Amino acid sequence: MSANKLELGQFIHWDWGQNYPFGACMAKLMECLGGDTSLYTYEFFAGLAGDDFVMCYGDNGKYNDCVSVCSDNEAFLAGVCGMIGLEYQLVRHDVWMAETKKYYNAVRRYIDRGIPVLCAGVGKNGNYDLLISYDDETEKCHLSCGDDVQYGSDIPFSEIECDLVFIEHLPMITDLKAVYRNAVMQIPTRMTSDVTLDGVHFGADAYRKWAADIRDGRYDRYTAETFESWEHWCIYLCNLATNGGHGESFLRRALELNPDMTFIPELIALFHENDKVWNELESLGGGFNCTIETLHDKEKRAAIADVILRLAGTNEKIVRLVSAYAY
Numbered sequence: 001m002s003a004n005k006l007e008l009g010q011f012i013h014w015d016w017g018q019n020y021p022f023g024a025c026m027a028k029l030m031e032c033l034g035g036d037t038s039l040y041t042y043e044f045f046a047g048l049a050g051d052d053f054v055m056c057y058g059d060n061g062k063y064n065d066c067v068s069v070c071s072d073n074e075a076f077l078a079g080v081c082g083m084i085g086l087e088y089q090l091v092r093h094d095v096w097m098a099e100t101k102k103y104y105n106a107v108r109r110y111i112d113r114g115i116p117v118l119c120a121g122v123g124k125n126g127n128y129d130l131l132i133s134y135d136d137e138t139e140k141c142h143l144s145c146g147d148d149v150q151y152g153s154d155i156p157f158s159e160i161e162c163d164l165v166f167i168e169h170l171p172m173i174t175d176l177k178a179v180y181r182n183a184v185m186q187i188p189t190r191m192t193s194d195v196t197l198d199g200v201h202f203g204a205d206a207y208r209k210w211a212a213d214i215r216d217g218r219y220d221r222y223t224a225e226t227f228e229s230w231e232h233w234c235i236y237l238c239n240l241a242t243n244g245g246h247g248e249s250f251l252r253r254a255l256e257l258n259p260d261m262t263f264i265p266e267l268i269a270l271f272h273e274n275d276k277v278w279n280e281l282e283s284l285g286g287g288f289n290c291t292i293e294t295l296h297d298k299e300k301r302a303a304i305a306d307v308i309l310r311l312a313g314t315n316e317k318i319v320r321l322v323s324a325y326a327y
Contacts, residue, residue, distance in 0.1 A: 004111050005133035005142060006032070012146030017246040018042050019238055020051040021145035022068035022128040025118060028146065029130065032115055035170050043249050048080050048183050050190040052247030053271070055239055055315070057210045058200035059218055062124050065235055066242075067190060069127055070200040073120040073163050083179055085172035091164045093122050103164060104157050107141065108134050110166060118165035119143060129162070180254035184261065188319040204315035210236060211305040211312075219295035227292040234288050237281065240311070244274035263321055270321065273314045280307045 012024035023046035030040035046052040051066040058064040068076060074090060081088055096103040107117050116130035133142035133154075140154045173179060191203030201209045222232065248268050255264040281287050285294045286304035294300050 003135040006111060006114060006116055008132060008144065010146055017242060019242050020046060020066045020068060022049055022051060024146040025128045025130050029116055029118060029167060030170065033170050047247055047250030048083055050187065052250065053187050053243060054190045054202055055206040055243060056200055056202055057206035057236055058198065059213055060199045062126065063231060063235055064200050065127065066239060070196060077165065083182055087169060089166040093161065093163050096164055100158050106166065107131060115168060118167060119160065119162035120165055121162050123161045177257040181258050184251065184254050185322060188323045191315055191319055204312040207308055207312040207315065211309040214301050214305040219292060222292055224292055233290050237288060240274055241278045243271060244278060245272055247271065261325065263325055267318065267321055270314055270318050274311060277307055277311055
């Protein structure tokens, strides 16, 4: 019998605005592979993913955190990894579940080499984790998104609900300027993505759908006992607030590398409109402490919806601004 656990410490910092585990997991994985930690940061991957820029909304019984969570794992990883020449092997949940011994052994080999395995969640919580341990005696593995105090867990390998993503080499980036340029230029595409099969909207449509659902009484079906504040409300507010400026460092780096992208200061200013809306929602009782009583009140919720709806117009301005840039 044998066991091994990678001691990676805390590698996500919620208080820095790192709200989406994909970026944290990828940055730590690149570090484990010997990558440049000044390049492969949380912000780098959150920018590539669009997590720091694009609003997501869906009333579908899932945690609709961000682009990396709401997108199909295979298509999402193909897009992001393709931008930086990162090779990987994705094994769908149903595939590895049919051959658990084979893939458990694969996990063991990676961990014994000091390389965690990326887990792309499926089901209600579609977030990302790193699989960082195995124990042959207990048959449990340890999952971490970088915060073991709140979210680390030991779980039998056969009960992990995720697609497995094996990455053993660093990306092959030949033109960093183009990587940043292309990431900025994809923002309109991500903001205008089609509604997913499970009903997630993006960009301006996400704000419109959320506002309409508030007005039309989505929250009437919840009581004080059944209203889950984070899942049903705060998760969208977190997305909105994060879009207010956490991606600014990525955009400024893009401008530094591509000084011809002169529209970026205006783009940053448009994203900061989210900050104004967030503050207004707080004053209306629609902030992180929003209560179900507020959302049951037709006048109060209409005022909240009106403020949220303004960001649909802001998103449309962002799409037009970036799309007008030719290169």
